[in-house]
Amino acid sequence: MQNFKIVIQYDGTRYNGWQKQKSTDNTIQGKLEAILLKMTGNPVEVNGSGRTDAGVHAVGQVANFHLSLEDICVFAPYLPRDCQKIPEDMQEQLTTDLENYFNQYLPADIAVLSVELVHPRFHSRLSAVSKIYCYRLMTENGKNVFERQYISTIPETLDMEAVRQAAAYLIGTHDFKSFCSNKHMKKSTVRTVTEIQITTKGKEIQFLYKGNGFLYNMVRILTGTLVEVGLGKRKPEEIPQILEAKNRAAAGMLMPARGLSLIEVNY
Amino acid sequence: MQNFKIVIQYDGTRYNGWQKQKSTDNTIQGKLEAILLKMTGNPVEVNGSGRTDAGVHAVGQVANFHLSLEDICVFAPYLPRDCQKIPEDMQEQLTTDLENYFNQYLPADIAVLSVELVHPRFHSRLSAVSKIYCYRLMTENGKNVFERQYISTIPETLDMEAVRQAAAYLIGTHDFKSFCSNKHMKKSTVRTVTEIQITTKGKEIQFLYKGNGFLYNMVRILTGTLVEVGLGKRKPEEIPQILEAKNRAAAGMLMPARGLSLIEVNY
Secondary structure (H helix, E strand, O other): OEEEEEEEEEOHHHOOOOOOOOOOOOOHHHHHHHHHHHHHOOOOOOEEOOOOOOOOEEEEEEEEEEEOHHHHHHHOOOOOOOOOOOOHHHHHHHHHHHHHHHHHHOOOOEEEEEEEEEOOOOOOOOOOOEEEEEEEEEOOOOOOHHHHHHOEEOOOOOOHHHHHHHHHHHOEEEEOHHHOOOOOOOOOOEEEEEEEEEEEEOOEEEEEEEEOOOOOOHHHHHHHHHHHHHOOOOOHHHHHHHHHHOOHHHOOOOOOHHHEEEEEEEO | OEEEEEEEEEOHHHOOOOOOOOOOOOOHHHHHHHHHHHHHOOOOOOEEOOOOOOOOEEEEEEEEEEEOHHHHHHHOOOOOOOOOOOOHHHHHHHHHHHHHHHHHHOOOOEEEEEEEEEOOOOOOOOOOOEEEEEEEEEOOOOOOHHHHHHOEEOOOOOOHHHHHHHHHHHOEEEEOHHHOOOOOOOOOOEEEEEEEEEEEEOOEEEEEEEEOOOOOOHHHHHHHHHHHHHOOOOOHHHHHHHHHHOOHHHOOOOOOHHHEEEEEEEO
């Protein structure tokens, strides 16, 4: 089996998130797997680096999948028959052809940016070292006509000094259980957030989070909590108590999905 | 009467163009006038710098409209009653309030970027000195997931050298009748195109047109003709004959509206 790594970009607006569901194929994973099924005639599982929720976007989601040499040879008849591996000088042609095949059948709001042959043990989720997410928020009834699908809005102004102070408390290795929507999470909820960059661009605020992993809804709850600090509903100094509580009810609101994008996954 | 200049941004995808129509108010002008009617209780005409067709976007469309001092005073009760003009130190407050009022009632795909008090004789169309339009085209089945609404696509590759040669013939003052969809145009069809900048960004090509004015559908037909040159269907040297013909049938295809944006209007 050959292992392929793909980088995928999508506008999540009209999808039920990354993960394939039984009841519907209106998911990113479902769309990709349908194309591989069409191509090979066999079911092929596409492993994502992580689920993105319904309505969340990705600038650079990463996934991997395995194809048998037999299926590859049917797809790319220029490869030598009965070869044990893909000749090095034909790899670029093959990955380019796969990329074009995906993009030909994918709708306009999903694109495969690259296809790469990788080590058999590469796994998009388990091999990931860090991830970057960005949450975009428009304040004070500001507008961004052309990127409105990728930005949440609130009518108020935020106290940015307070927001930045609160964000500083979140940096580091903590138990982020209070910032996780999954109440029955059995695995560890300890994660390391290495960086929170907050930048303003007119009335728009961008929250960039870098960390070794993020829990279910974590970025949206982190942002909701920072927004509540910015609105004066909470004090920056309350953040340590919220972490301490290890209780979802202690943290702030869940921000809408539309403002969130998975920017990149690093290996 | 006070004269206001506004700069407007819109995603034209779901509108029937700039110009108000009798049968529908689903136009940009119609949306703006509806808000001024709501504000003043009186019909107010909004003059655009030019019509954009159904589906065409604007990064910086300009328009102007007149309001009576009476209507302004009702809207902005902080202004002195019975004043003959708006006190200079209150102009900024007034224009900001007007901008916010527009944006509060406009849908998310239309925004007013600025409101300015201007000279009574300023007219957004008649006072305009030049305009810049941009046509965005994705070639070779390339994809731009997040800006797909603003880009047309063709599956082929273009010969960019030929496209640039052809564009050079279009620069200058010409009768552009061949590049105008309006067969019954009674006014002059002579226009000056001062600049055509063609840039590529991966598989995307951007055609930037600067000129003193553009005829009905002119930018889309200019681009269609350049695309046909790029596809090898026409030679760059045929451009002078096309201009000479003064006949719409001599020029190339009309490109789809979605790729076109009015970038700016200069005064």
